[in-house]
Amino acid sequence: MVTKIEGYTLGKLIQEGKTKQVFDLPEHPGLCLLLSKDRITAQDGLRAHELAGKAEISNKTNGLVFQILNTCGLNTAYVKPCSPTSFVAKKCAMIPIEWVTRRLATGSFLKRNPGVPEGYRFAPPKQETFFKDDANHDPQWSDEQIISAKLTFNGVLIGQDEIDIMRKMSVMVFEVLEKAWATRDCAFIDMKVEFGVDEEGNIVLADIIDSDSWRLWPAGDKRLRVDKDVYRQLTSVSDSDLNTIKKNFAWASEQLEGIIPKNDHLVVILMGSASDTAHCEKIAKVCQSLGLNTELRVTSAHKGPEDSLKIMRDYESVISKLVFITVAGRSNGLGPVLSGSTTYPVINCPPLKPENVQTDVWSSLNLPSGLGCATVMYPEAAALNAAQILGLSNYIIWGKLRSRQIDNLVTLKKADKVVRGVRAVNLD
Structure with a gap:
């Protein structure tokens, strides 16, 4: 049976995750559609609950976040919103690495680094990478492990150059959103993002960024947190708890409306x-x-x-x-x-x-x-x-400057690869 969403004919199911589905769009080559689910999960999927309305909140939040990042000129997969629970994106091969950027020490970082007090401030932001593998609880990976895995997507071998680019991009994403949330008197604690390689071989920020992706403390007070940590820390989950989590997520989404600075x-x-x-x-x-x-x-x-x-x-x-x-x-x-x-x-x-x-x-x-x-x-x-x-x-102008720096880095990396390739041929 042919399914359509807002005029888009859905093709085959490319991927299904815990909280989303990705469909091919056969009438639009190079594009796909990401459909969010009314579902919240934690502990590598061991804890999961249906949460009516979460898909719409998540999709709205994601759209507002990518509006900020696209306005800053960052290379992303996000193209446009579609239905209340879906959006259109560039089709890309996802790199199975989560990039975690931290401003303050909390959560799993404290467990892996005993002796570091909660709230320890990282300047510059702390970067960590984790291999996406629920069965093994997403183990932390070093640059050397990523390089040694010889991951290849759309003809691009993930080496040190690609790691450097993704690290720069993930720090920029964090710092732009940190500045944005500061205008709402919210401390942006940490976040995770993922990247893909599009069909032209470019590394792009991809997947979904919503309240599942970050820690957010209004007024810098952990007791007021409005992120997924509230769900993670529950010993048991009641309908009242789920309703509170939904309200928190909706609040965060509402705060993002009108957050782009005036053009004044x-x-x-x-x-x-x-x-x-x-x-x-x-x-x-x-x-x-x-x-x-x-x-x-x-x-x-x-x-x-x-x-x-x-x-x-x-x-x-x-x-x-x-x-x-x-x-x-x-x-x-x-x-x-x-x-x-x-x-x-x-x-x-x-x-x-x-x-x-x-x-x-x-x-x-x-x-x-x-x-x-x-x-x-x-x-x-x-x-x-x-x-x-x-x-x-104006954090958008600041972000445009950072995007320009990243574009310069990408240009240099590509030029260096060409020179290294020519030199290798000459040496042979």
Whole structure:
């Protein structure tokens, strides 16, 4: 019998887990559908209960989490929500490793590391990996064990490069969500994630991330925990207990609604002459790739100082998350004048030319005392500097910067593999 969910025809059952089913979507090559179950489990499946409504809560939570991560630019398998209990994802081969990231020591970590007090803070976050094997209680694995297993998925052998990429990605996921939950006054204690390899051979964050995946302590108080630990710690499970757990999960899902920061910032790129437009457009392009709002203006602190200050005051009066980037060649008065007149960040990015770089750059670098404007040489650097400033109060911008770092790492790893392969052939 053909089954459809919200217009998607379900194909064969690819995989069935304790709390979900994964179906092929034959009419949509490269995609699959993940359907959550009204079921909660613990202790490697030895404890399990039906929990009416959990599937919908889990699917909603998962969708909101991946909305955050996709907005940050992370490479994930999540594509779009489908029904209240399902979503569409890229088809990928799952790597049977759980990546656990911890900020505070608690739970199983204390049992495996006697003498460490509960609440010990890990900085940077502590990373652990576990091989997915319920029969053997998901044993902890080292990098060496993962490499020695020679796990291969969609043509990708999981080696040290792939481990490095997944470790970077899992830490980023944790820290982005930690920053997100901090806006709700919740301490994000630890979490687990899984990765897959898509049909193009890319490592992607996959599976489901919901209240089964993390420990969450409102106000940093373990007694107020609203995660699966409540279920794990019960000696017996009553209907009242299950109802409390469901309410906790629903509360966490509700807290994620509207958690993405408002798009209420602005990078104003001021140029001393319209001839600098091409240089400024390069800055704006990188800014926009990082999710930054930009506006370009033409004004000269030498030829029209009053007008330059008026433009600055106009922006100061309407927006509080503001960064100025000034582009002025020859004698740069624009950046220093603005820096001496505003408390907002000012970044100089002069349009230097080879024939005058050593002369012109000094008007941006050799500033009078009391001025705090920075100077960078390249458009990309100006945009990144602005993003780093705005990212201090906007975890999505911060996450985009982290995603960019991971993309750089992946590019380097791939290039290194090519060079190593060519060298190996030459040596043979």
